[in-house]
Amino acid sequence: MEFKTLTHTTIDELLTVFNLSFSDYIVPFHLTKEMLISKMAAEKLDMDLSVGAFENGQLIGFILQAEKTENGEKVIYNGGTGVVPEGRGKGLVRKMYDFIIPVLKERNASVLLLEVIEGNQKAIRAYENLGFKIMRRLLCFNGIIHPEEEQASICIRELEDFQCEKFRSFWDIEPSWQGSAYVLDPVPEGFVTLGAYPGENLAGYVIYNPSAKKVHQIAVDPEHRRQGIGTQLFNAVRKRNEGQPVSLNNVDEISVSTSQFLSEKVGLTNWLSQFEMKKAI
Known part of the structure; x- marks a missing residue:
């Protein structure tokens, strides 16, 4: 297993893994290539700051991220985490964060930020085990x-x-x-x-x-x-x-x-x- 940024990953490759990862999500959804490009542009997601898990050279998991400085803090936003079904149960989210956090620290980042669906208890527990804390509840x-x-x-x-x-x-x-x-x-x-x-x-x-x-x-x-x-x-x-x-x-x-x-x-x-x-x- 190899972990690296998504700098050299194509949108087509990311799209395939994105849709496979969310095909059985608590709220299943499917993006077209245009929708994914629009999402990344709208949320200012940066492939150079994003991380992927690669098995035999194939992307099987990702964390899409963006960066901003606010009130003197550099904040890294997680705009989407996904792991294909056959790649689950291997601790890949933790391993991707283990890889990317030192990279983010070198950029003087100090805060990680994300959103998780209220009913997704498995994901909430996983993020809490990584040290994330719930800050507020957001209504859609x-x-x-x-x-x-x-x-x-x-x-x-x-x-x-x-x-x-x-x-x-x-x-x-x-x-x-x-x-x-x-x-x-x-x-x-x-x-x-x-x-x-x-x-x-x-x-x-x-x-x-x-x-x-x-x-x-x-x-x-x-x-x-x-x-x-x-x-x-x-x-x-x-x-x-x-x-x-x-x-x-x-x-x-x-x-x-x-x-x-x-x-x-x-x-x-x-x-x-x-x-x-x-x-x-």
């Missing part, structure tokens, strides 16, 4: 947006850039990796940012990925809440989405008002929950 929503009557007093305009400080002033909760300012600033190509204006000033915004039908961020100025800003933003997404289902992942459960808004006003369902886990290295 999906469904068809309830149609709302347009309010003429609220103007929805497309924004051209990520107004980091302005947007951040609207937040009650810190986004997870996929919705973080690091990933969305600048806004990735193909994403749409819509702003809500009840007057001259921006009072709320949403960042939406039409190809994935996913809302990555939505926030409303605390001084303009309960005035229909959020529903009008989702209404604008619904029109662009032609009424098809959308998803919004990893809402921190401490924001009860956000969860209630998404379920009661927007019509989305909390179909899945995840734990965000961290480990200091």
Whole structure:
């Protein structure tokens, strides 16, 4: 068995192993090549920081990773771990981390970050045995947006850039990796940012990925809440989405008002929950 970075691994090879690894996952799913490329670009996953387990030269397991510096800490995010069925039971996840952690330390990384589905007790225990600790519970929503009557007093305009400080002033909760300012600033190509204006000033915004039908961020100025800003933003997404289902992942459960808004006003369902886990290295 050999462990090395995925620097020289092709997307086609990774795609085959990715889909085989997740074919019997707690939530089975299958990616096309285009979807995998989009995921890696959207989450800023880096093959040079990612690690693979190779048996007789063939990839049989992987950890896809990205890197950011925040509050003086270099954080390494695990954007996906997979091992093909016949490679399980050999401790490959631990061995891949054993290989890559010294490499990450050389880059002055200090924190490992990942998300794991709440019901995946086997994975949770495995990560806890590796030293990861649960930091918070994240709620995932999906469904068809309830149609709302347009309010003429609220103007929805497309924004051209990520107004980091302005947007951040609207937040009650810190986004997870996929919705973080690091990933969305600048806004990735193909994403749409819509702003809500009840007057001259921006009072709320949403960042939406039409190809994935996913809302990555939505926030409303605390001084303009309960005035229909959020529903009008989702209404604008619904029109662009032609009424098809959308998803919004990893809402921190401490924001009860956000969860209630998404379920009661927007019509989305909390179909899945995840734990965000961290480990200091």
